Amino acid sequence: MVKCIIFDCDGVLVDTEKIGNGILLAMAQEHGFEMELEDAYRYFNGRNLKDCFRYIEEAIDQKLPEDFEMQYREKSFEAFKTQVKPMKGIENFISKLKIPYCVASSGPMKKIRLNLEVAGLLDKFENRMFSSYQIGSWKPDPGIFLHAAKEMGFEVKDCVVIEDSKAGVKAGVSGGFKVYGFANGFNNEDLEEEGAELFNSYEELSEKLGF
Incomplete structure (x- = not known):
């Protein structure tokens, strides 16, 4: 029992998954990363953010900017405050x-x-x-x-x-x-x-x- x-x-x-993934994909796109939202659900959901960033960096073969995580957290927190x-x-x-x-x-x-x-x-x-x-x-x-x-x-x-x-x-x-x-x-x-x-x-x- x-x-x-x-x-x-x-x-x-x-x-929250749609909001968080949408923001992450939009930000990563600026650095040449392409992925459908449906695939983001599969690859990113439930994972540590750093693992997600590593996945993106490997795909674009370059490091994301130093402040990428801070920017992502700020943007997603703002969205979460009103949309969750x-x-x-x-x-x-x-x-x-x-x-x-x-x-x-x-x-x-x-x-x-x-x-x-x-x-x-x-x-x-x-x-x-x-x-x-x-x-x-x-x-x-x-x-x-x-x-x-x-x-x-x-x-x-x-x-x-x-x-x-x-x-x-x-x-x-x-x-x-x-x-x-x-x-x-x-x-x-x-x-x-x-x-x-x-x-x-x-x-x-x-x-x-x-x-």
């Missing part, structure tokens, strides 16, 4: 939960807080937010999920992880968790390949978990 739910943040609780919305069905799903839950993300704590606040979900996760930056371990390493389970006081076997990225599913599965993958049309094959059980809506997840 499931005793604790560990949510990823972007693309699972809050609808909760994922469809998440508020209803959380309101019915009778077991503990938390969020474990590769993003910095400041970003997690901002996105949850704008989406109206912050009060539901206060004191139950865990960031890779706190422990220096990023997905696809399972560290952040293991840390979250421990902090919440549960064993791996009693937790489930909710993810939407290849790197995130890989992290959950390699940590020994049962992982449910939020299918968005771009990621279905990748998530299944890594061992996630797919769901298409929070109504469907409720049924799968027997809530």
Whole structure:
């Protein structure tokens, strides 16, 4: 029986992936990088930003400017402040939960807080937010999920992880968790390949978990 739910943040609780990827692609394009948004979902979602930048640098065969990360953070934070919305069905799903839950993300704590606040979900996760930056371990390493389970006081076997990225599913599965993958049309094959059980809506997840 499931005793604790560990949510990823972007693309699972809050609808940010389109905003973040759109800004990253537009900025990288100025340096000769070309990629479709659909591919960005596959390659960049759930990954540490530095890995994304490295991927872009290898593709264009040159270093990005020193201030690229700072510029990206500033632009995306500005966009997140006004554009972030909760994922469809998440508020209803959380309101019915009778077991503990938390969020474990590769993003910095400041970003997690901002996105949850704008989406109206912050009060539901206060004191139950865990960031890779706190422990220096990023997905696809399972560290952040293991840390979250421990902090919440549960064993791996009693937790489930909710993810939407290849790197995130890989992290959950390699940590020994049962992982449910939020299918968005771009990621279905990748998530299944890594061992996630797919769901298409929070109504469907409720049924799968027997809530």
